[in-house]
Amino acid sequence: SQTIHQWPATLVQPVGSPLSLECTVEGTSNPNLYWYRQAAGRGLQLLFYSVGIGQISSEVPQNLSASRPQDRQFILSSKKLLLSDSGFYLCAWTWGSGSYEQYFGPGTRLTVT
Amino acid sequence: AQKITQTQPGMFVQEKEAVTLDCTYDTSDPSYGLFWYKQPSSGEMIFLIYQGSYDQQNATEGRYSLNFQKARKSANLVISASQLGDSAMYFCAMREGGRGSTLGRLYFGRGTQLTVWP
Numbered sequence: 210s211q212t213i214h215q216w217p218a219t220l221v222q223p224v225g226s227p228l229s230l231e232c233t234v235e236g237t238s239n240p241n242l243y244w245y246r247q248a249a250g251r252g253l254q255l256l257f258y259s260v261g262i263g264q265i266s267s268e269v270p271q272n273l274s275a276s277r278p279q280d281r282q283f284i285l286s287s288k289k290l291l292l293s294d295s296g297f298y299l300c301a302w303t304w305g306s307g308s309y310e311q312y313f314g315p316g317t318r319l320t321v322t
Numbered sequence: 323a324q325k326i327t328q329t330q331p332g333m334f335v336q337e338k339e340a341v342t343l344d345c346t347y348d349t350s351d352p353s354y355g356l357f358w359y360k361q362p363s364s365g366e367m368i369f370l371i372y373q374g375s376y377d378q379q380n381a382t383e384g385r386y387s388l389n390f391q392k393a394r395k396s397a398n399l400v401i402s403a404s405q406l407g408d409s410a411m412y413f414c415a416m417r418e419g420g421r422g423s424t425l426g427r428l429y430f431g432r433g434t435q436l437t438v439w440p
Contacts, residue, residue: 241426252326252413252430253367268427297365303426310357311428313367 211236215300215314223322228273228287230317232300235281240302242283243311244275247297259283295321323348326414328431335404335438342389343399343434345414354418356397357428358388361411370412373397404438411435 212235222228234240241260245253255268257275265275272291276284283300297318301311327346335341347356358370373381373388381388389398401408412435415428 243427252432253428255427258427299365299367301367310369310372311426312369313359316365316367318365 211302211312213300213302213312213314215298215317217317218315219318219320221320221322222290224292225289228285228290228294228319230285230298230300230319232283232285232314233281234302237281237302237304239280240304242277243301243303244283244285245299245301247299249296253299257285290321292321295319324431325349325429326416326431328414328434330434331432332435332437335401335436337406337438337440338403340400340402341404341436343401343412343414343436345397345399345431347395347397347414347416349395349416349418351418354416356388356390357415357417358386358397358399359413359415360408361413361433363410367413371399401436406438406440409436409438 214233216231243258244256246256247253256273257265257267259265259277262277262280273285273287297316299316300314303311325348330344333341354375356373360368360370371381371383371386371388373390380390385402387400389400411433413433414431417426417428
């Protein structure tokens with residue numbers, strides 16, 4: 210069966226510090242991968258998606274970036290965090306074709322102070 | 323324009339009663355999929371049910387059913403026999419494009435907070 214992991218689970222970082230959130234998927238190959246952010250009391254906003262290694266598409270211009278160094282690894286980064294980067298970050302995956310559901314990881318709760 | 327609209331910020335239902343959570347969508351793509359996810363206080367997103375735009379029958383999964391009215395562009399979630407554990411945020415989402423689309427992105431509504439009371 211497939212599982213998706215995210216770490217860390219929670220993170221408190223000062224403004225201006227770097228960020229690295231990691232997401233890995235087990236039990237499948239060549240998944241589509243997604244990073245979402247959820248602000249308090251809001252829906253999910255798509256940040257980045259990837260259909261393959263090294264292929265990243267950005268939905269919202271901001272100070273965040275994403276990378277996919279391996280088939281089942283998706284990393285969200287920032288060189289300098291802003292207060293507005295606080296939120297709940299969720300990684301999700303789906304098969305490239307023929308499947309509809311996205312499966313989500315447990316999420317990372319980021320607080321920028 | 324919003325692709326997914328959930329007009330109920332909060333809903334309350336008594337245990338064992340049925341509840342309907344509203345969702346309307348906006349797309350010009352003839353092929354699309356509609357999803358409902360549950361998000362308990364722990365934050366994880368749990369997939370509940372899916373409805374394809376070409377599906378003739380309403381989707382059902384246990385106590386969950388999706389009331390799909392294509393002409394009205396609505397995809398309401400019906401939870402029968404509510405349980406205390408159903409208390410959570412519920413999100414409606416849409417994917418545009420048919421089977422084989424390599425993008426697969428979902429558009430989410432703002433969610434409805436459901437509270438089940440004994």
